[in-house]
Amino acid sequence: MSKTSPPAFSPTRLAQMREARGLSHTALAELVGVRRQEVIRWQNQASPRVPRPQMQKKLADALGVELVDLLEATTETLATLRRKHGLRQEDLAERAGLSRSTLQALETGKIATLRPEFAERLAEVLGLKADEVARAHQAGLTEGSSPDSHHAGPSQAPHLRRAHELAEGVKQLAPVLQLPDETERHLTMIADELDAEANATVPDRGCLLQLVHDINEAVATTTPSAGKQAVLRLIVAARSSLSA
Structure with missing residues (x-):
């Protein structure tokens, strides 16, 4: 796999986002607490002044976008x-x-x-x-x-493996739980979040427990079935392992 340079702040993206939201230099400057001239300098493509990371986050929040939307990468991502x-x-x-x-x-x-x-x-x-x-x-x-470095945790740590098993079980069994379409979609999204957190570089145990709780809440009111019992067993296993 080829390596890529870290994304850099993009003066062009800042200008595009500001204009798309109908904000003047002065209006954006007031939103982030700086002078108008500072915003102009950040947008100067010839010799831009790069805002500090904290200010980049404030700009993203003021524009209603993600920080990544103000950055540019050297390759297509x-x-x-x-x-x-x-x-x-x-x-x-x-x-x-x-x-x-x-x-x-x-x-x-x-x-x-x-x-x-x-x-x-x-x-x-x-x-x-x-x-x-x-x-x-x-x-x-x-x-x-590398993929190996990201997935080493779940394959070795029992609590992450249990969380992953629960996420996979929910996604496989959700269609047979006789849930309304919107509830099934919501349950699957929680399972996706649980899987993502279990595969994160530094998983948050508290976040994992909360997601397991959310799955339990969604499943608890469903009609008794073999599928429900299977999910509940996975919930118990994941909760026990995460609480250890």
Whole structure:
């Protein structure tokens, strides 16, 4: 896998986002607490003054976009493909049937292996081929990362393995739980988030426990069935392992 340079702040993207939201230099400056001249300097493509990381985050919040939308990469990545289509993370995630946290993890390289079904969904929304989406995902992986390094945790740590098993079980059994379509979709999205967190570089145990709780809440009211019992057993196993 070829290595890519870290994304850099883009004066062009800042100008485009500001203009798209109908904000003047003065208006944006007031939103982030700086002088108008400072915004102009940030947009100067010939010799831009790069805002500090904290200010880049404030600019993104003021413009209602993700920080990645103000950055530019040296290669085509999932994030750049999304931006080319004028989509926010939540827009693409919803249309592709993914949770926003899963898409974010794919864009930032927290999830180093793109599942074929995810590639197909993203490709359909973006009007691309699945292999083009897969290449863009690979290009966006953090420098020096590898699928093995990201997946070593779940394969070795019992609590992460249990979380992954629960996520997979929910996605496989959700269709037979006789849930309303919207509830089934919500349950699947929680499972996606659980899987993404279990595969993260530094998984948050508290977040994992909360997601397990959310799955339990969604499943608890369903009609008794073999599928429900299977999911409940996975929930017990995951909760016990995460609480140990």
